Amino acid sequence: MAHPIGTRDLLIKGGRIVDPSQGLDAVGDVLLRNGVVEACGGSLGTPDGAEVLDATGLVVAPGFIDVHVHLREPGREDVETVASGAHSAVAGGITAVCAMPNTKPVTDNQAVVGFVKRQGEAAGYARVYPYGAISVGQKGETLAEIAEMVGAGAVAFSDDGKPVESAQLMRTALEYARAFNVPIAEHCEDMTLARGGSMNEGIMSAKLGLKGIPAEAEEIYVIRDILLAKRTGGHIHLCHLSTKGSVELVRWGKERGINVTAEVCSHHISLTEDAVDGYNTNAKMNPPLRTAEDVEALQQGVADGTIDLLVTDHAPHHYDEKEREFADAPNGIVGLETALGVNTTYLLHRGLINLSQLVDAMSCKQARIFRLPGGSLARGGLADVTVFDPNKVWTCDPTQFKSKGRNTPYGGHTFTGQARYTIVGGRVVYTAA
Amino acid sequence: MPGPLGKDLLGLAPLSAAQIELILDTAGPFREISERAIKKVPTLRGATIVNLFFEASTRTRISFEFAEKRLSADTVNVASAGSSVSKGETLVDTARNLEAMKIDMVVIRHSASGAARFLAERIESNVINAGDGTHEHPTQGLLDMLTLRDRFGSLKGKRICIVGDVLHSRVARSNIWGLTKLGAEVAVCGPRSLLPNAIEDMGVTVIDRIEDAIAWADALNILRLQLERMQAGYIPSLREYNRVFGVTSARLERAPKDLLILHPGPMNRGVEIDSDVADGPHSVILDQVTNGVAVRMAVLYLLAGGKPELAEAAKKGNA
Ligand SMILES: [Zn+2]
Ligand SMILES: [Zn+2]
Numbered sequence: 001m002a003h004p005i006g007t008r009d010l011l012i013k014g015g016r017i018v019d020p021s022q023g024l025d026a027v028g029d030v031l032l033r034n035g036v037v038e039a040c041g042g043s044l045g046t047p048d049g050a051e052v053l054d055a056t057g058l059v060v061a062p063g064f065i066d067v068h069v070h071l072r073e074p075g076r077e078d079v080e081t082v083a084s085g086a087h088s089a090v091a092g093g094i095t096a097v098c099a100m101p102n103t104k105p106v107t108d109n110q111a112v113v114g115f116v117k118r119q120g121e122a123a124g125y126a127r128v129y130p131y132g133a134i135s136v137g138q139k140g141e142t143l144a145e146i147a148e149m150v151g152a153g154a155v156a157f158s159d160d161g162k163p164v165e166s167a168q169l170m171r172t173a174l175e176y177a178r179a180f181n182v183p184i185a186e187h188c189e190d191m192t193l194a195r196g197g198s199m200n201e202g203i204m205s206a207k208l209g210l211k212g213i214p215a216e217a218e219e220i221y222v223i224r225d226i227l228l229a230k231r232t233g234g235h236i237h238l239c240h241l242s243t244k245g246s247v248e249l250v251r252w253g254k255e256r257g258i259n260v261t262a263e264v265c266s267h268h269i270s271l272t273e274d275a276v277d278g279y280n281t282n283a284k285m286n287p288p289l290r291t292a293e294d295v296e297a298l299q300q301g302v303a304d305g306t307i308d309l310l311v312t313d314h315a316p317h318h319y320d321e322k323e324r325e326f327a328d329a330p331n332g333i334v335g336l337e338t339a340l341g342v343n344t345t346y347l348l349h350r351g352l353i354n355l356s357q358l359v360d361a362m363s364c365k366q367a368r369i370f371r372l373p374g375g376s377l378a379r380g381g382l383a384d385v386t387v388f389d390p391n392k393v394w395t396c397d398p399t400q401f402k403s404k405g406r407n408t409p410y411g412g413h414t415f416t417g418q419a420r421y422t423i424v425g426g427r428v429v430y431t432a433a
Numbered sequence: 434m435p436g437p438l439g440k441d442l443l444g445l446a447p448l449s450a451a452q453i454e455l456i457l458d459t460a461g462p463f464r465e466i467s468e469r470a471i472k473k474v475p476t477l478r479g480a481t482i483v484n485l486f487f488e489a490s491t492r493t494r495i496s497f498e499f500a501e502k503r504l505s506a507d508t509v510n511v512a513s514a515g516s517s518v519s520k521g522e523t524l525v526d527t528a529r530n531l532e533a534m535k536i537d538m539v540v541i542r543h544s545a546s547g548a549a550r551f552l553a554e555r556i557e558s559n560v561i562n563a564g565d566g567t568h569e570h571p572t573q574g575l576l577d578m579l580t581l582r583d584r585f586g587s588l589k590g591k592r593i594c595i596v597g598d599v600l601h602s603r604v605a606r607s608n609i610w611g612l613t614k615l616g617a618e619v620a621v622c623g624p625r626s627l628l629p630n631a632i633e634d635m636g637v638t639v640i641d642r643i644e645d646a647i648a649w650a651d652a653l654n655i656l657r658l659q660l661e662r663m664q665a666g667y668i669p670s671l672r673e674y675n676r677v678f679g680v681t682s683a684r685l686e687r688a689p690k691d692l693l694i695l696h697p698g699p700m701n702r703g704v705e706i707d708s709d710v711a712d713g714p715h716s717v718i719l720d721q722v723t724n725g726v727a728v729r730m731a732v733l734y735l736l737a738g739g740k741p742e743l744a745e746a747a748k749k750g751n752a
Contacts, residue, residue, distance in 0.1 A: 206629035207446070209546040209568030209606055279547030323525055325545030327566070 005035035006426030015055025021376035032383035032426040063095025063384030065366035068311040075104025083123035088403035090430040093419025095384040096127035102161035108133035110152035158185035174234025188221035215243040226253040242287035244297035263309040266342035281329035316405025344417025383426035444569035464727035477506035500729035574607025589616035597656035622646035652693035
């Protein structure tokens with residue numbers, strides 16, 4: 001079964017269409033028919049029987065994509081299911097997600113890939129594209145059956161949750177994956193430096209008496225993987241970068257034409273290690289929140305395009321799992337429903353990026369870099385659309401999350417910018433209250 | 434009604450200089466109680482206190498227990514190794530149980546930084562941090578300060594060097610916060626691999642060589658070196674540690690002036706400190722132990738809402 005398709009034509013009327021894939025930023029209409037974009041731009045007539053969505057004063061963008069989420073199914077359906085995660089995504093204006101393979105069992109074979117994909121289709125919210133693991137069981141020993149998983153629908157490969165410690169295995173993965181045109185996504189963390197650490201290493205960790213994770217734990221892997229991509233010609237995608245040094249290294253790699261792409265999480269461009277003060281486990285994540293200098297460098301990296309994508313690393317946990325001593329609490333936050341608000345508040349409204357850059361980083365480039373359908377409202381493109389109000393002021397209330405998780409450092413935070421309508425396959429799957 | 438310290442004593446970082454002075458001033462009269470034939474006053478009669486030790490520490494627990502008993506409180510000791518699998522649940526559940534039992538005060542020692550605060554945020558009782566992970570050990574910091582103040586009169590401008598494994602030490606952090614607040618100059622000396630590399634941002638100087646630290650300081654607070662740091666690869670060997678950072682009488686003899694020697698105990702004689710230094714004329718290590726009881730009595734009294742001006746009366750048994 002494929003993803004459900006809207007049965008009636010849907011005319012999105014009078015919105016500001018921002019679609020960098022066609023260099024478009026103008027007020028106009030978008031017509032969706034049979035799951036694809038029938039027409040885009042200008043003033044379009046209303047076909048018989050069409051549903052009309054008034055987008056006056058709103059931004060109409062190709063559906064947002066998030067290539068880095070954890071949906072916990074199979075294995076931890078109590079924490080999140082593919083369905084609840086996909087629901088959470090559309091509540092944040094995100095029409096497609098890539099699901100990381102650190103499930104139980106690990107998504108390291110075609111059967112689990114197919115399962116995750118079908119769960120996504122059945123849920124009918126956001127599209128769900130599974131990742132496959134790079135190594136069998138994410139053990140870092142032998143290469144998983146990448147080709148077979150591509151056949152079953154895997155769109156990228158990662159051992160996320162942990163790094164690929166063997167440089168030789170990473171080299172092989174980059175070489176092997178080339179033929180299948182899929183990115184190898186790395187969680188950059190030198191465990192010999194990071195092990196036992198629970199926050200950024202710096203003045204705050206010194207004060208709180210917590211073992212820190214130095215920036216170099218990430219940067220050592222960033223440069224290693226860039227060099228391996230240079231050697232192999234493979235596509236390395238660097239996950240959730242968190243340090244100024246990482247941005248500089250990616251810039252170095254891109255200047256040399258190396259096939260490297262990179263993402264940052266919304267929390268890393270908006271919060272510093274200060275959020276950890278008081279042992280706030282909702283601010284515990286991996287990589288950890290860093291310093292103001294790092295935040296500034298990451299924002300700059302997004303602004304100048306060194307960093308390609310804005311992602312969430314959506315990582316739901318049970319409330320009681322976070323309700324414990326800081327060093328023992330799990331890493332990660334619920335991200336899908338706050339990402340747009342964070343990105344508009346901390347990047348767009350601060351004048352660091354414009355609307356086109358925002359849409360590019362949240363949609364067009366995600367599709368392009370991960371070779372996914374979508375990311376464009378050009379005629380014939382997928383009828384996945386995010387209609388959002390960049391000026392809507394709202395306050396984050398975790399009890400209202402569609403995700404099963406409530407773990408967020410943003411509870412009570414006020415954002416400017418919110419999704420109003422989320423459209424997948426020409427169907428409105430989410431309308432903001 | 435909250436006392437002059439607020440509800441809890443979680444560390445010296447959150448306290449003002451005035452609050453620290455108040456505790457030290459209050460400890461004085463309480464110290465005299467310990468010198469009497471009948472070492473007991475009715476100040477906390479009827480109060481129930483739980484000593485919750487998730488991590489073994491005989492010295493600190495006994496010191497608290499003496500303090501509590503000398504103030505006539507009813508005490509219960511709970512020792513728990515704390516299962517590593519479900520530590521968090523244990524602590525939450527413990528908090529709920531304590532709350533249900535209407536305990537007045539809880540003294541907690543735990544291996545996780547932030548554990549005391551975690552508990553304090555969840556219960557109405559006063560919480561006293563008796564050491565949380567590598568974060569703070571405020572009553573140890575206070576007793577060190579009382580010991581130094583007794584000898585120096587004032588801490589202002591005095592140079593105190595903390596020697597050894599600052600990275601893993603809760604005592605060091607409490608000392609740094611407390612001493613700097615009262616105007617002392619603080620330095621740390623030890624292998625760089627055992628010093629947080631942002632330590633300068635806490636307002637302290639790093640001295641690399643113990644000889645320089647001895648030449649600079651008015652007092653050395655020598656930390657216990659956990660022997661497992663060697664296995665963990667932070668230092669090459671205990672032998673080398675003693676040769677490079679050990680406080681020996683030979684080194685002290687070359688000091689330009691006499692300096693006070695403190696150690697929170699228990700000591701590794703022949704590693705961080707030599708026996709003749711530990712037992713020598715400048716050692717105030719046993720004064721620290723005596724002061725520990727007095728400081729803890731003062732803290733219990735102040736957290737229970739005791740009025741500073743009534744400390745003298747409390748001593749006489751009338752409060
Ligand atoms: Zn990761
Ligand atoms: Zn992740």
